[in-house]
Amino acid sequence: MTTWYARYPQDFIMGTIGMDLETRGAYSLILDLIYDRDGRVPDEPRWIAGVLNVSVRKWNTIRQTLLDEDKISVENGYITNFRADYEIEKARKLAEKRAENGAKGGNKTAEKTRKPQKPAKKPEATLPGNPHPHLSTNVDKESLAKDFEEWWQVYPKHVDKKQAKQQYLKARAKVDKETLIRAASEYARASPDRQFQKSPMRWLRDERWTDEPDNSKQSSGTTTQDLDRSLYEAAVELESNGRYATAGIHPGDGAAGLDGG
Numbered sequence: 001m002t003t004w005y006a007r008y009p010q011d012f013i014m015g016t017i018g019m020d021l022e023t024r025g026a027y028s029l030i031l032d033l034i035y036d037r038d039g040r041v042p043d044e045p046r047w048i049a050g051v052l053n054v055s056v057r058k059w060n061t062i063r064q065t066l067l068d069e070d071k072i073s074v075e076n077g078y079i080t081n082f083r084a085d086y087e088i089e090k091a092r093k094l095a096e097k098r099a100e101n102g103a104k105g106g107n108k109t110a111e112k113t114r115k116p117q118k119p120a121k122k123p124e125a126t127l128p129g130n131p132h133p134h135l136s137t138n139v140d141k142e143s144l145a146k147d148f149e150e151w152w153q154v155y156p157k158h159v160d161k162k163q164a165k166q167q168y169l170k171a172r173a174k175v176d177k178e179t180l181i182r183a184a185s186e187y188a189r190a191s192p193d194r195q196f197q198k199s200p201m202r203w204l205r206d207e208r209w210t211d212e213p214d215n216s217k218q219s220s221g222t223t224t225q226d227l228d229r230s231l232y233e234a235a236v237e238l239e240s241n242g243r244y245a246t247a248g249i250h251p252g253d254g255a256a257g258l259d260g261g
Contacts, residue, residue: 026059029052030072160199
């Protein structure tokens, strides 16, 4: 059980802008439950609705909103939060290291008492463990923000930056920044037409950095995107022809069809 945890008011306020007060309050309590139970909150609607003092139907509505906003996720029957999981694991590793250092300090003190002529060797300082291999304990939020901005400049489509940044932090728990930058660069080359590009948030959420580069060509040398564009233009032309036909005009009539000549 986590009896205390770091609370970042500005992060919470900025991350919940646009939510109604009821959803914000429920989200805050869910975070408290996650920390209180060390990240293991059962996804049981009736029980959670009782804790929040709302109906099961109301909780299900709030739950879906939090899922859609990527504030929570459900894994193996438990409700989790990416930031909370990271902080809980970091706190656990830090507590273990402090206990270890405390035991070493006690042993060294006892050794000094028995053999005062031999000064105890100073224990080497070590870093706390890291719950995510690609998120170093020395990489603070500022460094991760810089990594994201570097990736953002490479990715070809710039929309929903706030949501994209949240997905980027989740992705960094699975893959290093070089892989993300390289995959974004390859995607930009393979998908030059903005109309057919995925939003950065969805690209990251769907783990598209794992895709093989798409270098497929049509036999005539036409790319898949060129074909899609041609189909789109043909559809527009067909729609225009339909409007002409409704007005009793045929595209081949030229000016004569417009003035009745």
